[in-house]
Amino acid sequence: MLALTRRVGERIVIADNIVVTVVSIKGENIRVTIEAPKEIKIYRGEIYDAIAEENRQAAVPDDVIVLDMFKGLPKEM
Incomplete structure (x- = not known):
């Protein structure tokens, strides 16, 4: 990272x-x-972060989301 000090017009x-x-x-x-x-x-930083998060969520297949719903259930019924 580079940090610079600038004045108006620079x-x-x-x-x-x-x-x-x-x-x-x-x-x-x-x-x-x-x-x-x-x-x-x-992009402004907060907009870029929101787009990146939406892309991450869109990349998760639907079947993984459905399977996650069953994680808390007992193994035997």
């Missing part, structure tokens, strides 16, 4: 084609702009 350049610019700072809030090629997806 930029960070990533891999020659992504530019992050500090636009404003108000209290604990920092506003940035991100210039990147359209094919690069950019």
Whole structure:
């Protein structure tokens, strides 16, 4: 991880084609702009985490979910 200190108007350049610019700072809030090629997806962290969780849940086969319902039942009836 790289931690940088920037002032308003200063930029960070990533891999020659992504530019992050500090636009404003108000209290604990920092506003940035991100210039990147359209094919690069950019998400806020909480949105990315929600998408990743939905993908994990969608990857679990339905039959595994049904079998999990029987885990708490006694082995012999």
